[in-house]
Amino acid sequence: MIVNESVLSLGISLLALFIAGLLATKINQSLTAVFIVVGMILQNFFPVTIITEFIATLGIIFMLFMFGLEFSVGSLVNNQRKIFYSGIYDLLFNFPLGLFLGWLLGYDFIHALLLAGIIYVTSSVIVAKSIIDLKRSANPETEYILNVLIFEDMFIASFLAFIVGITNYGHIDAKGTFLVILKTSAFFAFFIVLAKTSKKFINKIIDIEHTELFVILILSIIVLSAGAASYIGLSEAIGAFLAGLLLSETKQRHRISEAIKPFQQFSTAIFFVAFGMSIDYKHLGGMVPMGIFIFIVTSFSKVYGGYFIGRKYALSKRAGLRLGLSLIPRGEFSIILAGAVSMSASTPYSIKSLTGVYVLLSAIIGSIVMKESDWFIKRLIERKAPKTLQTKNP
Amino acid sequence: MSAIKECDLPGIGKKFTLELDSGDKLVVVIHFSGEREVFKFTKDNDEPSSVTTLTDEEAHQIGAILSGTYFQPVMEDEQKLMMKNVTMEWIKITDDSSLANKKLEELNIRKITGVSITTIIRGETVIPNPRSSEVLQPQDTVIIIGNNEQIKNFISAFEIKQRLEK
Numbered sequence: 001m002i003v004n005e006s007v008l009s010l011g012i013s014l015l016a017l018f019i020a021g022l023l024a025t026k027i028n029q030s031l032t033a034v035f036i037v038v039g040m041i042l043q044n045f046f047p048v049t050i051i052t053e054f055i056a057t058l059g060i061i062f063m064l065f066m067f068g069l070e071f072s073v074g075s076l077v078n079n080q081r082k083i084f085y086s087g088i089y090d091l092l093f094n095f096p097l098g099l100f101l102g103w104l105l106g107y108d109f110i111h112a113l114l115l116a117g118i119i120y121v122t123s124s125v126i127v128a129k130s131i132i133d134l135k136r137s138a139n140p141e142t143e144y145i146l147n148v149l150i151f152e153d154m155f156i157a158s159f160l161a162f163i164v165g166i167t168n169y170g171h172i173d174a175k176g177t178f179l180v181i182l183k184t185s186a187f188f189a190f191f192i193v194l195a196k197t198s199k200k201f202i203n204k205i206i207d208i209e210h211t212e213l214f215v216i217l218i219l220s221i222i223v224l225s226a227g228a229a230s231y232i233g234l235s236e237a238i239g240a241f242l243a244g245l246l247l248s249e250t251k252q253r254h255r256i257s258e259a260i261k262p263f264q265q266f267s268t269a270i271f272f273v274a275f276g277m278s279i280d281y282k283h284l285g286g287m288v289p290m291g292i293f294i295f296i297v298t299s300f301s302k303v304y305g306g307y308f309i310g311r312k313y314a315l316s317k318r319a320g321l322r323l324g325l326s327l328i329p330r331g332e333f334s335i336i337l338a339g340a341v342s343m344s345a346s347t348p349y350s351i352k353s354l355t356g357v358y359v360l361l362s363a364i365i366g367s368i369v370m371k372e373s374d375w376f377i378k379r380l381i382e383r384k385a386p387k388t389l390q391t392k393n394p
Numbered sequence: 395m396s397a398i399k400e401c402d403l404p405g406i407g408k409k410f411t412l413e414l415d416s417g418d419k420l421v422v423v424i425h426f427s428g429e430r431e432v433f434k435f436t437k438d439n440d441e442p443s444s445v446t447t448l449t450d451e452e453a454h455q456i457g458a459i460l461s462g463t464y465f466q467p468v469m470e471d472e473q474k475l476m477m478k479n480v481t482m483e484w485i486k487i488t489d490d491s492s493l494a495n496k497k498l499e500e501l502n503i504r505k506i507t508g509v510s511i512t513t514i515i516r517g518e519t520v521i522p523n524p525r526s527s528e529v530l531q532p533q534d535t536v537i538i539i540g541n542n543e544q545i546k547n548f549i550s551a552f553e554i555k556q557r558l559e560k
Contacts, residue, residue, distance in 0.1 A: 075402035128405045135445045137406050138421035138433035150404045319440045 006049030013042055013052070013273050028133065028371075030126045032331045033363040035269055036356060039276020048277050052270060057236070059271025060336055061226045062264035064237040067153060068244020069257055076150060086144050086309045087151025090327070093305030094120045094298065101294055109172050111351055114163055118338055118355050119298045121156045123331025124149040126363055130370045131326070140315055141323035148309065148327065156333050157241050158184065164235035164340055183232055191225075191242040195249060203250050215259045221247070222260070235340055268332075275335050279356040287350065291357030299362070299369075302327040317381050325373045329366030330359050482512075482539050485554055489532040492552050499526040507551050508544035513537040 016038050024034040076083060098119040102112025127149060136142055165180035166172055194202075206221075208214045222243050229239025247256055303324035310320025338355035369376070399411040407425040414420060417437035424430055428450040433442040448456060487494050493501060504510055514521040514528065515535040521528065530536065538548060548554070 070405065072402065072404040075404045078402060124405065132406065132425075135431070135433075135442070137403060137423045137425075137431060138409060138411075138435075138442060140440050142406075143401055143403060143409070146404045146406065316440050 005046070006051045009042075009046040009049060010051055010055075010270075012045075013038070013270065016042060017269050017273065028367070030123075030129070030329065030331065030363045030367055031269075032123070032126065032272060032335075033360050035272035036276040036279075036335075036360060039273035040279055040356075041276075042273065043277040043279075048274055052274050052277075055267050056271040056274035056339075058263070059267035059269075059274075060237045060340065061222060061240040061267075062260060063268045063271070063332060063336070064157070064241040065222050065244040065260065066257070066264050067157070068241040068246075069248045069253065069260075071153070071245060071248060072150070073245065073248065076154070079147060082144075082313075083147045083151050086147045086313070087155065089309050089312065090148045090152065090302075090305050091120065091155065093301050093308070097298065097301050101297070105290070105350075107351075110163070110166060114337060114351060115354075117156060117159050117163065118334040118351075119294060119330070119358070121152050121330065121333040121337070122149060122302065122327045123329045123333065123363065123366075124153055126329040126331050126367060127326055127370070130329075130367055134371060136322075139319065139322070141310060141319040141326070144309055144313060144315070144323055145306075145326050148306070153333070156337070157238060158188070160333075160337060160340060161187070161229075161234050161238040163337070164238075165233055168233045180233075184234060184238075187229060187232065187234060187238070188242065191246055195246050199249065202246065203252075206247070206250060206252050206256075211259075214255070218247070218256055218259060219263075237336060237340060271339075272335065275339055275352075275356065279353050284353055284357065287353045287357050291354055291361060294354070295358055295361045295365075299328050299366075318377050321377055321381060322373045325376055326370050328362055328369055330362040334359050479541050480539060481542060481545055482537055483545055483548075485536050485538060487530055487532055487534045487536065491532070491554075493530050493536075494532045495529060497527060497529050498524060501530075503548070507540070507547040509538045509540035509548040511536050512539050 017035060020034045020038045021031055024031055095116050098116030099112050101119070102115040105112075105115070107115060127145065131137055131142055131145065161184045162180055165184060166176060169176040169180060206214070206217060208217060222240055225239040225243035225246075226236035227239070229242075230236045247253065250256075303321070306324025306327045307320045308324075310323040311317070315323065334355055338352050399413075401409045401411070403409050403423065407423055407427075410422045410424075412420045412422075419435040421433040421435060421442070422430060423433070430448040430450070430453040432446045432448065434444045435441075436443050498511065511524060512522070513536070514524050514530070515537070516531065517533075538545070540548065
């Protein structure tokens with residue numbers, strides 16, 4: 001009867017997601033945070049079943065595939081200088097800080113690295129949606145925000161491949177690092193070469209009119225790439241991401257996106273629920289103060305880093321501050337990182353719960369901060385302005 | 395006129411910035427969804443003072459108005475519809491025609507057939523909207539207008555043999 005019960009619990013989860021999601025959209029909150037909370041509540045009623053876990057795995061794969069599919073290679077190439085420099089500043093401000101915090105918490109090097117990745121990556125889903133909702137797409141800071149996000153996503157995709165590879169290897173040493181980087185680069189290179197050389201060929205095979213066969217073919221490409229990556233000891237997610245990149249340059253891109261989106265939305269929601277369900281309340285008590293501490297520290301570094309980038313590119317102080325204030329929400333990638341590695345046995349429990357607390361805080365508060373950025377601008381910039389005027393005048 | 399600045403917004407769409415002579419800036423963002431947003435930034439302000447959201451279709455209409463090529467698409471359709479039913483014919487009045495050497499008022503063409511004579515072409519002269527006292531002469535060309543049925547009536551009533559190509 002396991003199957004019956006797990007199907008029932010899946011149904012209950014979905015209904016709960018719908019109701020919670022409906023409430024969340026009413027108050028303009030991010031769905032990611034709400035789905036995790038739903039999972040945390042549901043764990044009291046039934047455990048994570050095999051079915052949920054399976055769908056959650058597909059959730060990561062589809063999410064990364066959609067990332068790849070919607071990843072704008074064109075703008076990456078067109079604006080590479082700007083993207084590179086804004087991205088590097090953001091990386092320098094946040095990634096080493098994460099390593100330091102990991103060391104402070106007493107993690108080993110792999111887990112400190114993991115934590116650095118988790119706190120470094122801003123949620124492009126939450127931020128991009130907020131930018132559109134708040135009608136800020138034409139603001140001067142917006143293109144810099146998006147440049148930072150595109151760099152982060154690219155960086156974290158490679159980082160994910162590396163960190164999963166190194167965890168599968170077991171420990172960090174020179175040989176392991178070299179092997180994993182070699183494998184990762186070879187895997188990336190394979191897809192890049194495939195994308196460059198076989199464009200016509202790929203266009204031809206996926207040009208299938210039959211809707212059902214089309215979906216099956218695309219699914220097979222996604223799952224095969226994910227499986228191949230997993231087979232050679234990398235993360236399935238990175239295989240799916242590269243499959244997405246590969247198909248993003250085809251004529252059928254829009255059709256693929258339409259076909260896969262329902263699968264992705266369904267399985268990603270279940271992924272967040274499963275993640276929420278795996279956060280243990282007993283451990284959470286001790287996690288909350290630590291989560292709040294990390295949240296505050298890393299929010300400052302994000303905001304200051306963003307402000308720094310803004311000033312570097314001659315934005316006004318106000319726009320620069322808005323740029324920084326827009327980078328606080330963390331979301332899907334942080335959870336994928338925490339989830340992807342904790343599937344291997346060697347991860348201490350704490351990093352998952354910590355990420356849960358951290359993502360909840362930053363997604364919810366980060367969205368509010370973005371919306372209320374005028375309040376911060378008034379406090380931080382316009383209050384100072386008269387003072388500087390006074391000192392200049394005499 | 396200043397140049398339009400173009401900029402990619404990865405994940406959102408494309409941004410076009412036009413700096414106006416007044417110093418204000420007009421920014422158009424075309425979303426991947428096809429939606430357009432038009433922002434106005436007043437001078438030295440980095441937050442928009444107004445935002446307008448347009449659908450793809452609305453944007454096309456506004457664009458046509460702004461570029462001065464706008465015409466009511468509905469009107470055009472109506473005209474086409476009208477032209478489907480209404481035909482103009484060029485009719486040569488032969489020497490032996492029953493129409494020749496008669497005043498328009500005696501012929502009573504509109505009453506009998508429904509067709510109107512809009513123009514008479516006589517050698518080099520063109521008589522638009524001829525009076526009812528006008529006398530049709532042999533070798534005149536008349537331009538008549540009416541629907542298909544009315545034209546048929548006209549042709550059979552006056553035994554027209556020579557219709558000209560337009």
